[in-house]
Amino acid sequence: MHALHDYVAKQLADKIKSRRVVVWYDERGEFRPFVDEVRGGPRAASEPVTVGVAGIKASLAEYAGSLFELRAVVEPLVSGDTPDSVIIYVPGIARDRRASVLMEQEKAGTTWEPQLKQLAKNVLLQKYTLGVVDEMLPFDRKVSYEDLARAAAGNAGAEPPSILKSIFHDARGNDGLLTAWLVSDARDAEIVSKEATRELIKLVKARLGLDLAADSPLSKLRAIVLRYVLAGEFRLDLSCDAPASLDSVAKPPTKDEESAVRELARRLRTGHADTYAALADRVEEELGLKNAKLPSGALGAIDTFRFEERALLRHAGDLISNGKFGEALALVANREQSFWLDRDVSRKAQWEASRRMAELGNVAMEVRKAVNMTSGDPAAWLDAYVSKDGWFRLDQAQRRLEAWVANLDEEPEERPLGVVRRAHEDTCHAMAEGFTKALVKAGWTVPGALHQTRVWSEIVADKPKPVAYFLVDAMRYEMGVELAERLPKTSEVSVRAAVGALPSITPIGMAALQPGASASFSVVEQGGKLGARIDDSFLPDLASRKKHAAARVPKLVDLALDELLSLQPSKLTKKLDGAQVVVVRSQEIDHAGETGFTFQARQVMDTVIDNLARAIRKLAATGIEHAVVSADHGHLFFANDRDESMRTDAPGGNTVELHRRCWIGRGGSTPPGCVRVTASALGYASDLEFVFPAVSGVFRAGGDLAFHHGGPSLQELVVPVLTVRTRARESAPPSAGPIAASALPDVVTNRIFSVTFTFGGRQMMLDATDIQVRPLLVAAGRQVGAVGMAVDAQFDRASGCVRLEPNSPVTVAFLLNDEDVVSLRVVVQDPATDAELYRSPNDIPVRLGV
Known part of the structure; x- marks a missing residue:
């Protein structure tokens, strides 16, 4: 036999295997020679005959003028519960889809209506390129089964086998061949020497509909085809008129050829990414598209x-600038997998900044609307702020944006950034104004709320011992919620809100968290110093608070967060041996904010949350499973210094202390826009008076006024109280497979850099599943950076975890949050156990700005 017979037989055999009964309509009688080949000669009788088709035995029944006779002939073969394999061949008539005499047989089995030219084309494409096949099988020329059989067999008179296929022997199909030619001129000399240029031109015409001049050099032909393909895809993706510079580039004439252009462009991007970038840049330059005046919203879904x-990023910025935050979020979501972004982490970082800007704008508008509709006592405001989807999301979105922007080498466009910052500030202003009015009206009490002075007596003291007590300076409520999300899923975690003591400054808030504060607590002046008094103890500073706690709590160990993280596990275990309460102090947030380094403060805030989670897990490994985390106060934090209109003169009088958000003293005046309250009204045994800005303004107190606290806003006064139980687990890596890292930097020169991770290897089981990991940057036991983005992977922004599929490389972008480190390691952890699944083999030097 021959290749065409074998191919047709294979298609027919597949039908028989699938349905057993095949009703084969051959309206033009094109396949009669094939049926004669199967039968072994001309038809000799009306009864069915047994034949072999590609190794399958079947009964062949043929139409000879009467469909009723044909149905009667095959009835005995198909009437049983399991019909025989039967081919019912019906040449010369068309299938009647509504009233076919053979309808019963068609429903029981299947119908087949093949086209001879199409089947022959499939066979011929195994030997020839598309252009040659189209010449052999022109649309308007009638060719017989015998003609096609000879061509498929390569007999005399047929076209010689494809020269191009022999040159591009490693390319799959016509599109693979064209792609290989477009990305490289390495085989041009062979194409010329073997006289295959004519065949290449035929292929381009047949597949893409583009006419090429046969006398042009291959380099010119390649440039023409590239422009045609890339400009064609770009034009097809536009929802507006194409720029005039594309008028000189031909258009694909048919829908099929448009699809071919799209497919070839896709293959260039996905299979030859590095080369594609250079080719696309060259075509973009040739067509002058950089300066094209096109509506950004009309650029379509593909970034050719x-x-x-860049135009779409500007468009996202314009949407944000005009308050269309939802539209901006949708645009960013649609572009997360753009070819250009996946290859350039710095550009992807700019899009991530736009996403965070749009999210902040969106939340600011939602919260502002809710604030305008809120009334009632302070408890109603507190509930609105701390509920599951409460107003604290505004603070969270703002911190995430500012932390991200602080790590960018190039800030986002000024206008959209300014718009969302203003939206945030205006909403904070409205929240502070409404909550302060409610506090004044309620006599400065929040009914039913947990007060900060009861955290020790009602929560810490009741915990099984040993227990860790984290005192985090300036951690606002939203940061506590995020800390809970970053703890292992196996931890038992609860978060509730406490109302801080006024004024919301460190000496007062930290004293309120001390033992005995629930029974006796006042804010007083003694010896010219401001502090809290618990019973007979005056607590103006850290030293006095440590002395007070040590006297009241037996077997207490007090250490700083940095010290805890830096200690080796064995030394930490020894230090904590016998401890009943471990006080862990963190001053990083307040220190960075108060020292006036606004930029550094924005970076530090995210790092502190990660390091607190790390410390809790580290303590659990030593046997201290229970922990309570709280704060002395929260904070208001803006990207820039307060405008002059937001600054207020101090009250004067007898000033004991002046802070940005509170005046403590006696007498003086109450400036416009401020509220005054006596210490006795707050329940303190003192003659002091306090004056606070009623909204989000500040006193003229010197220093950087971007970060501040001391007042009665929700952000300053509401602090988180986390109770955590983290059981110690074995730190053993999973047996599913290893994690490998590639593209590790030799030196870290930018705060944002990328690393590629691959989970698994050749030894992986075939049924291996994906795993969730936490990649991070570590220096001297501390976390100094985390993942900010991931390419081709699920990324949980709250927990910092990335999902890795077996043997699928994933590129993550790290954010370095601590600029002072001299070197770091890249680490991948199991988030459930803290077990290290990967650690970079050497310290990586950090030289920012190099």
Whole structure:
């Protein structure tokens, strides 16, 4: 036999295997020679005959003028519960889809209506390129089964086998061949020497509909085809008129050829990414598209050229600037997997900044609307702030944006950033104004709320011992919620809100968290110093508070967060041996904010949350499973210094202390926009008076006024109280497979850099599943950076975890949050156990700005 017979037989055999009964309509009688080949000669009788088709035995029944006779002939073969394998061949008539005499047989089995030219084309494409096949099988020329059989067999008179296929022997199909030619001129000399240029031109015409001049050099032909393909995809993706510079580039004439252009462009991007970038840049330059005046919203879903990504990012900025935050979020979501972004972490970082800007704007508008509709006592305001989807999300979105922007080498566009910052500030202003009015009206009490002075007596003291007590300076409520999300899923965690003591400054808030504060607590002046008094103890500073706690709590160990993280596990265990309460102090947030380094403070805030989670897990490994985390106060934090209009003159009088958000003293005046309250009204045994800005303004107190606290806003006064139980676990890596890292930097020169991780290897089981991991940056036992983005993977922004599929590389972008480190390691942890699944083999030097 021959290749065409074998191919047709294989298609027919598949039908028989699938349905047993095949009703084969051959309206033009094209396949009669094939049926004669199967039968072994001309038809000799009306009864069915047994034949072999590609190794399958079947009964062949043929139409000879009467469909009723044909149905009667095959009835005995198909009437049983399991019909025989039967081919019912019906040449010369068309199938009647509504009233076929053979309808019963068609429903019981299947119908087949093949086209001879199409089947022959499939066979011929195994030997020839598309252009040659189209010449052999022109649309308007009638060819017989015998003609096609000879061509498929390569007999005399047929076209010689494809020269191009022999040159591009490693390419799959016509599109693979064209792609290989477009990305490289390495085989041009062979194409010329073997006289295959004509065949290449035929292929381009047949597949893409593009006419090429046969006398042009291959380099010119390649440039023409590249422009045609890339400009074609770009034009097809536009929802507006194409720029005039594309008028000189031909258009694909048919829908099929448009699809071919799209497919070839896709293959270039996905299979030859590095080369594609250079080719696309060259075509973009040739067509002058950088300067094209196109509506950004009309650029479509595919970024063929680099300029599109930048134009769309500007469009996202314009949407944000005009308050269309939802539209901006949708645009960013649609572009997360753009070719250009996946290859350039710095550009992806700019899009991530736009996403965070749009999220902040969106939340600010939602919260502002809710604030305007809120009334009632302070408890109603507190509930609105701390509920599951409460107003604290505004603070969270703002911190995430500012932390991200602080790590960018190039800040986002000024206008959209300014718009969302203003939206945030305006909403904070409205929240502070409404909550302060409610506090004044309620006599400065929040009915039913947990007060900060009861945290020790009602929560810490009741915990099984040993227990860790984390005192985090300036951690606001939203940061506590995020800390809970970053703890292992196996931890038992609860978060509740406590109302801080006024004024919301460190000496007062930290004293309120001390033992005995629930029974006796006042804010007083003694010896010219401001502090809290618990019973007979005056607590103006850290030293006095440590002395007070040590006297009241037996077997207490007090250490700083940095010290805890830096200690080796064995030394930490020894230090904590016999301890009943371990006080862990963190001053990083307040220190960075108060020292006036606004930029550094924005970076530090995220790092502190990660390091607190790390410390809790580290203590659990030593046997201290229970922990309570709280704060002395929260904070208001803006990107820039307060405008002059937001600054207020101090009350004067007898000033004991002046802070940005509170005046403590006696007498003086109450400036416009401020509220005054006596210490006795707050329940303190003192003659002091306090004056606070009623909204989000500040006193003229010197220093950087971007970060401040001391007042009665929700952000300053509401602090988180986390109770955590983290059982110690074996730190053993999973047996599913190893994690490998590639593209590790030799030196870290930017705060944002990428690393590629691959989970698994050749030894992986075939049924291996994905795993969730936590990649991070570590230096001297501390976490100094985390993942900010991931390419081709699920990324949980709250927990910092990335999902890795077996043997699928995933690129993550790290954010370095501590600029003072001299070197770091890249670490991948199991988030459930803290077990290290990967650690970079050497310290990586950090030289920012190099």
